[in-house]
Amino acid sequence: MNTTHLIRIASLGATVPCTEGQTILDAVREAGYEMPFSCNSGVCASCKGRVVAGRVNPGAAGDHTLTAEEIAHGAVLFCQARPLTDIEIEPRQIEKTDTDARRQIDAKVMRIDFLAPDVARLKLRFPAGEKVKFRAGQYLKVMLPDGQSRSFSMANPPHQNDGAELHIRLLDGGVFSQRLTQELKVGDLLPVELPHGDFYVREESDAPIVMLASGTGFAPIKSMVEDGLRKGQPREIIIYWGARTEKDLYLLDLARGWGEQSGLHFVPVLSEPDASWAGRTGLVHHAVLQDHDSLADKHVYACGAPVMVSAARSDFISNHGLPPDAFFCDAFVVAKPRSPALAC
Numbered sequence: 001m002n003t004t005h006l007i008r009i010a011s012l013g014a015t016v017p018c019t020e021g022q023t024i025l026d027a028v029r030e031a032g033y034e035m036p037f038s039c040n041s042g043v044c045a046s047c048k049g050r051v052v053a054g055r056v057n058p059g060a061a062g063d064h065t066l067t068a069e070e071i072a073h074g075a076v077l078f079c080q081a082r083p084l085t086d087i088e089i090e091p092r093q094i095e096k097t098d099t100d101a102r103r104q105i106d107a108k109v110m111r112i113d114f115l116a117p118d119v120a121r122l123k124l125r126f127p128a129g130e131k132v133k134f135r136a137g138q139y140l141k142v143m144l145p146d147g148q149s150r151s152f153s154m155a156n157p158p159h160q161n162d163g164a165e166l167h168i169r170l171l172d173g174g175v176f177s178q179r180l181t182q183e184l185k186v187g188d189l190l191p192v193e194l195p196h197g198d199f200y201v202r203e204e205s206d207a208p209i210v211m212l213a214s215g216t217g218f219a220p221i222k223s224m225v226e227d228g229l230r231k232g233q234p235r236e237i238i239i240y241w242g243a244r245t246e247k248d249l250y251l252l253d254l255a256r257g258w259g260e261q262s263g264l265h266f267v268p269v270l271s272e273p274d275a276s277w278a279g280r281t282g283l284v285h286h287a288v289l290q291d292h293d294s295l296a297d298k299h300v301y302a303c304g305a306p307v308m309v310s311a312a313r314s315d316f317i318s319n320h321g322l323p324p325d326a327f328f329c330d331a332f333v334v335a336k337p338r339s340p341a342l343a344c
């Protein structure tokens with residue numbers, strides 16, 4: 001390994017090496033530490049933190065994701081920023097990797113069904129006796145034979161910890177999408193690694209919650225809501241679920257049922273409804289803006305298409321008073337292909 005710069009983590013009194021061109025996130029993780037991160041593409045801002053000494057190339061993505069005030073105070077996205085000198089960082093959270101907590105296991109395919117023409121539900125069962133601890137909202141990685149992986153959020157709540165339910169948007173030409181529809185069958189073993197991610201409900205707060213999902217972004221929201229219902233959580237929650245047409249709201253009756261529980265409200269929103277739709281229309285994050293003059297006292301949990309997550313973050317923070325640290329998200333970016341044709 002060719003160390004070019006050192007990264008000092010003040011809160012731990014530790015220093016880790018960084019090689020030429022490596023991001024801060026990759027260097028810190030390679031050295032055996034965990035910090036929050038999710039999309040690894042500069043969209044979700046889970047990895048936001050501060051550089052308090054030294055110089056970095058922050059990458060362009062932060063310009064859209066961080067506020068001018070945050071940037072002025074040294075905020076960067078650790079998944080994008082690369083050191084130009086030795087630096088000192090202040091992550092929002094960091095700890096030594098707990099290698100016992102995250103596991104790779106061979107899960108058995110129990111069921112594959114189709115919730116919409118382009119959404120499959122994959123139910124996996126872990127080997128007998130294996131229970132995996134995860135938080136509602138986190139995701140797993142399906143490991144592919146060539147060493148790549150694909151990320152999918154658990155739709156089941158954490159107390160159902162002997163398996164996983166995944167809601168998978170089927171992408172034309174997608175490697176795992178094709179395998180799921182053409183090869184995978186009940187009884188097959190699928191290697192998965194879990195848990196991953198920083199998208200989970202901050203239970204220490206009592207702020208009212210706005211959840212918004214587009215498409216299969218509904219999966220982690222389902223896990224969070226079912227977990228909250230089981231725990232009898234007391235906070236007010238409004239759930240917005242956006243899609244193009246009614247059939248794309250693939251578990252609409254289930255979500256409507258939540259809306260009948262006290263403290264929970266459910267708002268479906270269609271961008272391309274047909275004439276029979278009597279509900280809300282337009283973009284899902286616009287529905288949130290229409291319903292709330294201010295989001296200053298809320299926590300927002302947003303999940304799904306990167307374009308929705310980015311627009312929601314920007315509009316909620318810039319125009320509706322949401323504090324930047326009250327926006328939590330997972331952006332469903334597609335995996336970075338290995339093919340040189342798509343590498344950028």
Ligand SMILES: Cc1cc2nc3c(=O)[nH]c(=O)nc-3n(C[C@H](O)[C@H](O)[C@H](O)COP(=O)(O)OP(=O)(O)OC[C@H]3O[C@@H](n4cnc5c(N)ncnc54)[C@H](O)[C@@H]3O)c2cc1C
Pocket residue numbers: 038039139150151152153154167168169170171172173174175176177178197216217219220330331332333334335337338339341342
């Ligand atoms: C934290 C996280 C959680 C997620 N959770 C979910 C979830 O719960 N449900 C869900 O549906 N999605 C989720 N996603 C998104 C999902 O991981 C991606 O969409 C994933 O890439 C799909 O895998 P795939 O193998 O089917 O498609 P991929 O093989 O990754 O292909 C994606 C797209 O790129 C195109 N493509 C691939 N390779 C090439 C190439 N060489 N040249 C040209 N085009 C190419 C494909 O045609 C396809 O349209 C999540 C993503 C993240 C980051």
